[in-house]
Amino acid sequence: MQEVEIKYRDEFCQRCGEISCTLNFDEALQTILDNIDRCLDVQASAIHLVDPGSQTIAPVAVRNLSSDYLSRYQLRLEENPIEQEVLKGKVITIADARENPTYQKLAESEGIRSILCAPLKAKERIIGSLWLFTRTVRSFDPGELSYVTTLASQAGVVLSNAKLYQSLHALSEIGQALTSRLDLSEVLQMIVEKATQLMGGKGASILLIARQGETLEVGATWGLSEKFLKKGPIEIEKSLRECLDHLLVIPDVSKSQDVQYPEHLAQEGIRSILCTPLTVKERPIGTLRVYLAYPREFSAEDLELFQILADFGGIAIENARLFNHIKRDYEDLTQDVWQWYDWGKRAPSI
Structure with missing residues (x-):
């Protein structure tokens, strides 16, 4: 030796x-x-x-x-x-x-x-x-x-x-791709797909706060069954309420009292959940959740990467919403202009 x-x-x-x-x-x-x-x-x-x-x-x-x-x-x-x-x-x-x-x-x-x-x-x-x-x-x-x-x-x-x-290089590419897309449904779908891949999960979902502010609506999912998605309304106060405030890890859902529909999670083969708020201008609009098939503890680097992805997602969602808003305003204005133009071509009736 x-x-x-x-x-x-x-x-x-x-x-x-x-x-x-x-x-x-x-x-x-x-x-x-x-x-x-x-x-x-x-x-x-x-x-x-x-x-x-x-x-x-x-x-x-x-x-x-x-x-x-x-x-x-x-x-x-x-x-x-x-x-x-x-x-x-x-x-x-x-x-x-x-x-x-x-x-x-x-x-x-x-x-x-x-x-x-x-x-x-x-x-x-x-x-x-x-x-x-x-x-x-x-x-x-x-x-x-x-x-x-x-x-x-x-x-x-x-x-x-x-x-x-x-992972950082992949995240950079994801960020560039996300922020260049302006179709909201496409943005949401890309976020859940990339979150699943980046964190090695079984699937992922984006849950957006409904207008009344008491429930979460499914914005996009990846890798989850139709049966699981139809389990019922997701109530904010019964479904990891803290996740709207900060990043949250549930290493073993079978031992958690804070999850809604635990029996459906078990049937879907979900054992761990990683979730974080999606924010726009520092205001939560929903959550990004990754579901895993086994109990798992995450490193600080894993959690930081996940949070960065969620931050990219919030920016991309805001960009897509602004684009859709501007697009609707433009279409309404165009329609009004054509109505005025059509009205100007005809003599007023007396």
Whole structure:
């Protein structure tokens, strides 16, 4: 282990500096694998990331593994006991994959023998796992395990930063697209679609305050069934009233007393709700809600991105409403002008 550190420490530190500045997510993934494989003398590797919205984990980058590995290895977290342990912060080793029932097929198809798996951590939150594979049976010593843990932590931070940049770039494009549209229904539909994608949700809705101010009316939805949408009137005082004032997270709706129609939420497969007010000139006009299929806690970055999207949405809604108002005024004025013109062409009757 000491020889490994001496031989590759300087180069790896230099590489760490390079990948820490890398904001391209895919490039960061591959650079991490290239450097870790070289530093630890392993023959193959993979990075698996968790999808909180679907509670699955899947490879997003591999080195020296077949394309089949990428396509077939997408598992629900409860189906993989080793991933569960790694996501608790543990480092797992398998001396010979041929003797492990879970990984016998992998050993045969990829020529894998020993496996080392470590958590990818970013800001005290585990976002995935780093997998290292050897083609011969190998025992990893405590020094190597410690080294891998350190490298995985560095990789987690790099990936988190790159992912945040990717999300911000996508959000910028969404903002430009939203503020350039003037059809209100198109604006509302785009907001719910992008909110679902950005937050990894099951669906989303925009609920606008009705004229009488006591209920919320559906402005647009994405990914929700007709049965769920026809559940009944949405009363402001019974349906997350606080959401009209500030961003609100319901990590598990089954444990919340503030949601209306809990049985319909359960039937729709909704376990978590993220909602925030839609405001125009600092006045709430409704809420943007994202529905998730699993209980989930959001990072500060996730919540900030969601709030920015809602702010873009409020601006876009106001622009579309102003345009529609001006358009109606113009059409009314045009009609009046033509009436006056038509009246002027005829002699007055006496």
